[in-house]
Amino acid sequence: MNFFDLNAWLGVWPFRSLRDNTPQTLLARLQRAGIKAAAVSQIEAALHRNVQPANEKLAEAVEPFEKQLIPMATINPRFPGWEEHLRRCNEVLGMKGVRLFPVYHDFAADGIEARRVVGACAERGLIVVMPHRLEDARQRHWMDPGQTLDLNQVANLIEAVPGVTIAVTNARGIMGSALWQRQELRKKNWVFDLSLAEVHYVLHKDVNRMRELADFIDEGGADHLVFGTHTPFSYPSAARVKAAVLPVEPETLKKICWGRANQLMRLEMPE
Amino acid sequence: MMELDIEEWLRYPKIDMHCHVWNLANEQEEQVSSEQLILSGEMLGITEFWCSSPIIGGLIASVEAVREENNTILRAIKRHPQHIRGMCFVIPGHYQMALDEINRCLDSGMIGIKLYNQYRINDPAVFPVIELAIERKVPILEHAGYLHAREDLDSQPLISHGEHFAEVSARYPEAMLIHAHIGGGGDWEHTVSAMRHGSPNLYCDVSGSNLDDGQVEWAVAEMGAESVLFGTDGTMTGSVGKVIDATLTEEDKSLIFWKNAERILAAQGARPTQPREVVA
Numbered sequence: 001m002n003f004f005d006l007n008a009w010l011g012v013w014p015f016r017s018l019r020d021n022t023p024q025t026l027l028a029r030l031q032r033a034g035i036k037a038a039a040v041s042q043i044e045a046a047l048h049r050n051v052q053p054a055n056e057k058l059a060e061a062v063e064p065f066e067k068q069l070i071p072m073a074t075i076n077p078r079f080p081g082w083e084e085h086l087r088r089c090n091e092v093l094g095m096k097g098v099r100l101f102p103v104y105h106d107f108a109a110d111g112i113e114a115r116r117v118v119g120a121c122a123e124r125g126l127i128v129v130m131p132h133r134l135e136d137a138r139q140r141h142w143m144d145p146g147q148t149l150d151l152n153q154v155a156n157l158i159e160a161v162p163g164v165t166i167a168v169t170n171a172r173g174i175m176g177s178a179l180w181q182r183q184e185l186r187k188k189n190w191v192f193d194l195s196l197a198e199v200h201y202v203l204h205k206d207v208n209r210m211r212e213l214a215d216f217i218d219e220g221g222a223d224h225l226v227f228g229t230h231t232p233f234s235y236p237s238a239a240r241v242k243a244a245v246l247p248v249e250p251e252t253l254k255k256i257c258w259g260r261a262n263q264l265m266r267l268e269m270p271e
Numbered sequence: 272m273m274e275l276d277i278e279e280w281l282r283y284p285k286i287d288m289h290c291h292v293w294n295l296a297n298e299q300e301e302q303v304s305s306e307q308l309i310l311s312g313e314m315l316g317i318t319e320f321w322c323s324s325p326i327i328g329g330l331i332a333s334v335e336a337v338r339e340e341n342n343t344i345l346r347a348i349k350r351h352p353q354h355i356r357g358m359c360f361v362i363p364g365h366y367q368m369a370l371d372e373i374n375r376c377l378d379s380g381m382i383g384i385k386l387y388n389q390y391r392i393n394d395p396a397v398f399p400v401i402e403l404a405i406e407r408k409v410p411i412l413e414h415a416g417y418l419h420a421r422e423d424l425d426s427q428p429l430i431s432h433g434e435h436f437a438e439v440s441a442r443y444p445e446a447m448l449i450h451a452h453i454g455g456g457g458d459w460e461h462t463v464s465a466m467r468h469g470s471p472n473l474y475c476d477v478s479g480s481n482l483d484d485g486q487v488e489w490a491v492a493e494m495g496a497e498s499v500l501f502g503t504d505g506t507m508t509g510s511v512g513k514v515i516d517a518t519l520t521e522e523d524k525s526l527i528f529w530k531n532a533e534r535i536l537a538a539q540g541a542r543p544t545q546p547r548e549v550v551a
Binding site (some may be wrong): 016018019020028029031032033034040135136137138139140146172184195196198199200201202203205207210211227230231232233234235236237239240241244245 | 272273274275278281291293295300302306307308310311314346417418419421423447456457458459460478480481482483484485504506507508509511512513515516517530
């Protein structure tokens, strides 16, 4: 089984020292967990106003690892000229997707800025990835807003922008999220990664809500799942453990762990 | 770096010393819930769960309400004696009635004490509970975390953290004290480092939904592998995965997954419900 990690990172988080955050060390760490390739962006771009220098740095850093590390552009739709950033990242630097940070770049995930940039990504056929959280808010530094992405807003965004492909990473509460609860969105093109979700048991006093991903899959959600780890913030093997106990057939597991992300990013990487 | 064999590590035997079963609407629901817990554990190599049913939110509930929560645990033990063990929840401010409840639960087969955030671990109101735990040779697991955001402290003003544990550990070095879930929210680096000079009987557990890389190694570096316990607090795959992935020796992981909990049980003359060699 091959694993493609839709949720990996390079660079620096200002509030905690991360290890294995360079291309070489990240790859080695992922390979230790049996993960062959990953989509990456620069962490610090989430906190920069002008994100393009970080995008340029990313493209240069991953160039020697083009078969294993797939660069994702960070776009700040509140910064003048973001359209040019997007064009250059896609057409010149060859980036296969975009990461957006509504919390850190201070815009609503269903607001006009988000709709414009997501619409532009849809026109280019680029997946848009939005982390639900970068770090656990309960340990937030006082300079970190410590808020999670509003999934109701993400649901509104998916409904509002035709042709969009959205991935929400590092989320909990997938079953109860608006993306799943709003039935009209179930046929749309969106996925969650499994990096922070549990599978067969979570603490819940409602016995109908104690199976998270297992229930999600039982209700038909397997098509909305992809493999992701949130490395180097998180331990990569935690995601491998989740994948190991997912209640799906082998062919479905292959899609979750490799095929779906490749398809959504139009990578055509051989398995 | 050598690739980890995840499947092999999933078969490795584990004792989850921090988990819960709940006081639900009826016994049928309690059975469904505990069976699902055991099933999920079997997939991960977890052979036994040390469970409690604490009253949360800092609520000073009645002694009767506390007793009812503990009866839930006793029912779960009776249903699943091979998989579920009990941690007796009490509110230390109930004083003699709390001590009586601990004795009742331990005499009924529970193996430890669970405290939540009604009192900090270093509050003198907790000292009689600690002294009884020493006498009965059982561990105390207390809900904990170094919270500093205003919104978090407002909701849990009396939550304990590493500095409180270190203080009590110095006062009662023979007490087996367990700082709960270093992955349960809050600054885990701070709370762990505060316990670096604690007695050999001061422990932390790695449970919680926070899967920050380096967490387990930090606990081992600061407190020693003999002082770090495996628990999930319901984060089943995440907690297993963080220990598997930690850059530690196999012996360190063996201590965390099994041997440290086994040593805590041995202090009171107890053993794991299933021998390690049978499940390995």
